Amino acid sequence: MSKRIFNAFGFFNAFSNNYSTKVKHPVSRSQVLGKSLKYPNENRKPRIPSPKLKPLPKPTGRVVRRAKKEVNISNRKLFKQIEPPQEVLKEILALNLAKPRKYKIGRYDTKVAAIGKKKLEQRLSNVEFEKDEHLEFPHLSFFAGAKVATSFPTEKVPEIAFVGRSNVGKSSLINTLADTTVVKTSDKPGLTQQINFFAAGNIFNLIDMPGYGFAYAKEEERLRWKELIETYISTRKTLKRIFIIVDARHGIKLEDKKFLSMLDQKEVEFQIVLTKCDMVISPELARRYTLVKEQLKIYRNVVEKPLMVSAKKNSGILKLRNIILAMVGGLERAREVANRKKAFMFTGVGLPKKPLRGIDGFPRKPLPMRQKGPSYYFDLRKNFKNSGKQMNKRKKLNRNTTLRKYVGM
Numbered sequence: 001m002s003k004r005i006f007n008a009f010g011f012f013n014a015f016s017n018n019y020s021t022k023v024k025h026p027v028s029r030s031q032v033l034g035k036s037l038k039y040p041n042e043n044r045k046p047r048i049p050s051p052k053l054k055p056l057p058k059p060t061g062r063v064v065r066r067a068k069k070e071v072n073i074s075n076r077k078l079f080k081q082i083e084p085p086q087e088v089l090k091e092i093l094a095l096n097l098a099k100p101r102k103y104k105i106g107r108y109d110t111k112v113a114a115i116g117k118k119k120l121e122q123r124l125s126n127v128e129f130e131k132d133e134h135l136e137f138p139h140l141s142f143f144a145g146a147k148v149a150t151s152f153p154t155e156k157v158p159e160i161a162f163v164g165r166s167n168v169g170k171s172s173l174i175n176t177l178a179d180t181t182v183v184k185t186s187d188k189p190g191l192t193q194q195i196n197f198f199a200a201g202n203i204f205n206l207i208d209m210p211g212y213g214f215a216y217a218k219e220e221e222r223l224r225w226k227e228l229i230e231t232y233i234s235t236r237k238t239l240k241r242i243f244i245i246v247d248a249r250h251g252i253k254l255e256d257k258k259f260l261s262m263l264d265q266k267e268v269e270f271q272i273v274l275t276k277c278d279m280v281i282s283p284e285l286a287r288r289y290t291l292v293k294e295q296l297k298i299y300r301n302v303v304e305k306p307l308m309v310s311a312k313k314n315s316g317i318l319k320l321r322n323i324i325l326a327m328v329g330g331l332e333r334a335r336e337v338a339n340r341k342k343a344f345m346f347t348g349v350g351l352p353k354k355p356l357r358g359i360d361g362f363p364r365k366p367l368p369m370r371q372k373g374p375s376y377y378f379d380l381r382k383n384f385k386n387s388g389k390q391m392n393k394r395k396k397l398n399r400n401t402t403l404r405k406y407v408g409m
């Protein structure tokens, strides 16, 4: 019996440190008083419990929860503890960057969402925010693709490169930036498999790189891309800046860190751009921005603050555009063209429908408006239309091509 009681005490002491709400008191009263569980009717001499065995105070749920929090704190919880800065929230709101919150209360959705936005606007009304100037970007055209370092084009004009993990949105960002669709994009990682050179007028080049990290391509192929990127970065003299594109949902990953360390070694300046911001709600985005800013403190070659953009919603693009134009010395020309375009919007005169590209890639000064009225080509088209019935198919086709040549259809 003494052995059993000894065991029971040991058990009790073990539990007294690690208490849980749901576990009952492990030692029954009968055990403490010396009654056998096997033979409950057997009367034994009751033992006086030692003063150490006083019943413990009942643990509350709060105590248990606090103890757990201190032990297992996940990265996600740490991330949630970051206080979103007011000026960042204001910027996100002003640029319409983030994803709108979803409210699951039926038909009152939009109303409640609007109230939420209004409240946020009120709270941030006294926070200062600098607006970006609207500038025109020169015409973008593909002129070279390099799979090996020997096929890099000659170094003539300043170059700006876009690098990042696969499928992060590098190609989409270049498209939105230049307001075109010349760069191919895909939702499958690994579409861009060579270094693509795009000429922005004859002022500067934009470089679309293959991604690093996971992609639908062979391991050796990906290693080759990585080497190609590194060669480009270390040998190119005209390279002005590298924009590291980071997914705003995931932040800086291990591959990014390795790449940034490599840039630090090679003394190349870089700036971070958080993209796909339209897929994150505003407090999360503000937290992500703060965290990224903090993580960048260890790198020497990082320049300026990270940028937040959404290629899909075309928000936050102006700032990136202005930084690039300022770097390559195209700011004045871009401002002039933008002003001309603005004047056209007000008066309706000054610009032709299809922009005519000048030597610098910006739309050139429009030609004088043509006089309205029946022209030679107009009459030509009319004649063809009427006489079409009598013609055979081949003749008709031939005439149509001639017509197209004249009219420019």
Ligand SMILES: Nc1nc2c(ncn2[C@@H]2O[C@H](COP(=O)(O)OP(=O)(O)OP(=O)(O)O)[C@@H](O)[C@H]2O)c(=O)[nH]1
Pocket: 164, 165, 166, 167, 168, 169, 170, 171, 172, 173, 184, 185, 186, 187, 188, 189, 190, 191, 192, 193, 209, 210, 211, 215, 275, 276, 277, 278, 279, 309, 310, 311, 312, 313
């Ligand atoms: N919602 C949203 N989707 C985006 C944004 N930018 C890119 N995407 C999408 O992300 C996918 C990948 O875009 P890409 O531009 O091809 O990505 P990439 O970095 O060039 O990819 P690789 O060439 O394979 O390295 C496409 O499906 C895009 O539509 C964005 O700002 N918002």
Ligand SMILES: [Mg+2]
Pocket: 170, 171, 172, 184, 185, 191, 192, 208, 209
């Ligand atoms: Mg791409």
